[in-house]
Amino acid sequence: MIFTIFAFFPAHPAIAESTYVLPYPSVMPGNFFYKIHILEEKLQSLWHFGSFGKFSYNLKLADKYLVEAKTLFEYKQYLLATKALSKSNYYFSQIPKTLSDAISEKKIIIEKQDLFKRAAEKHIEVLTSLGKTLPSVFLWQPEDGTNETLLLQKQIDQSLELRKKVL
C-alpha cells in the first residue's frame, strides 16, 4: 500500500553530482618554482612504491594536471593547457594497471575502484564544462617560434573517452 501511494508521486529527476573534490590549482608554468615541482614529482614517483602507492600517485597527478589544464584554458593559455591535459591523460591511463597489480597481490580494491569511478565522474564533469566553452580549433601564434594548430575539441573528446571507459 505504501508503495502504491508513493507510485502516484512523480519522481523528480536527480542531478548526480560527484562528491569527489579536485585539488586547488598548484604552481603554474612560468612560475619560478614550477621546475622544482616537476623534480619533486619525479622523486615522489620513487616514494610511492607499491600498487596502492602508485594508484594514489597517479590519481593525484591526474587530478593536479586536470586542474592545471582547466586554469590555463580559462586564461586562454591553450598551448600550455593542452600539454597539462596530456599529462593528466597519461597519469589517468596508468591507474588501471595499478589496480590490476593490486588484484594480483590479493589486495581488495573495492574502495580504490569506487574512488577511481568518482574521480572519473568529476573529470568528465570538468571536461564537459570545458568542451562547451572552448573553440574547436585554435591557431597558437607565439611571438617567436612556429605557429601550431591546437585541436582542442578533439583532445577534450579523447580525454572524455578515456574517463568514460572507467564508468
Add this chain to the structure above:
Amino acid sequence: MSRGVVIAYQVLFFLFALFSYLFVDNNFFHLHSFYTGFYIQKRELTTLLFLLFTTAFFIFYFYFLFCAKKHFLSLPIFKKLLITSCVFGLLAYPAMLSYDIFNYIATAKVTYFYHENPYVIMPVELINNKDLIFTRAANKLALYGPIWILLTSIPYILSFGSYIFALLDIKLLLVVFYVATVFLIWMMTKNLFSITFFALNPLVLFEVLVSGHNDIVMMFLALSAFYFIFKKRIFLGIVLFILSVLIKYATLPLAPVIFLASYRILMKKKVVWEKYMLASAVIMFCMVLLSAFREEVYPWYAIWFLSFVSLLPKMKFLIYFSIIFSGSLLLRYTPFMLWGTYGGLTPITKLFLGFVPLFLFVIYVLVFKRVWLKDLFQ
C-alpha cells in the same frame, strides 16, 4: 640485600604478568582463549589491583634504590633483578595499558607483507587485513621514523607469519635495547644507583618491558651518541644521534647540545659532561610537556628524560622529581581503567593525578629543601 627480597620481587612480577592477561581484548582473536572480560566487568577491582601492583613495585623500587645507595645491592643481585624483569616483562600481555605494539606490527605488515609505503598507505586501506579489528590508529600513516620501520623488519621476518611470534619478537627486540641502555648507563657512570634508578623504575618496567614502547630504542641511540662524542668519536656520535631522531623524532631538540659538545671536544675545550646531561634532561622534560599540545602527555614519554636523569645520580632534586613524576604518570591510567571512558571526568582527573603531586613536590622543595636546587645551577 636478602635472597627473600629477590624472590618476593620475582613473585610480584610473575603475578603482574598474570594480571596483565585480564586485559586481553575481546577482539584480539589470536589469544581469544585468554579473554575473560574481567577488566570491563570488574573495573573497580581491576583499578584497585593495578594501584596495588604499582604501589608494590614502587616500594621495591625505593628499597632497591636505598640498597644501591648504601652499597647493600651488589651487581650480581642487580643482574638477577634485571633478568627477572626481562623474562616476566617479555611474557606479560603487551596491550594492557597501550595498544601501540599492535600498531608497530600493522606498520611492519604494510611495509614488508603488502610492500606499500607506510608513509603513504594506512593499514586501514588494506581492508582484508583481519588484524585491523584490534589495531588502534589504523587510520593513520606511519607515526615513527624510517629507522624504526627498518628495525621492525627483524621481528617481522622472524615471526614467520605468526602474529604471536611477531609480538614476542618485537618485545624481545625492545628487551635487547633495554638491556643495552642499562649497560650503556653503567659504562657512562659505573654507578649501581644510576642503573637501578633507570632499570627498575616501575614506569620503565611497565612501558618498555610490558607495553613494548619503542622510546627505549630512541633513547639508547641518543645516549650512545653522547657516549661516543665524549669518547671523541664525533662522527659516530652524530650518526647515532641522527639514527635516534629517525626512530621517533623527539630527540631532535637535542641537536644544539650534541653539536655544542662535538664542537667543544673538537676545539679541545673543557667539557663538563654533567652539564650536557642536565641540559638534555631539561630539554627532554620540556618535550614531554610540549607533547600535551600535540596530543597528550603519555606516561612512556618519561623514558625520554629518565634516561638522562639516571646519569646524574647526585642531583637529588632531579632524582626525586623523576620518581614522583614516574608515579604520577602511571596514575594517569587509572581514570580510564575505572570509568571506561575518555570523556566525563577522565581528562581532568588525569591532569590532576599527573601534575598535582609534582606541583606539591616543587612547593615542598622551594619551602623546605632549597639546597637541592643548588645542584642544578652549579
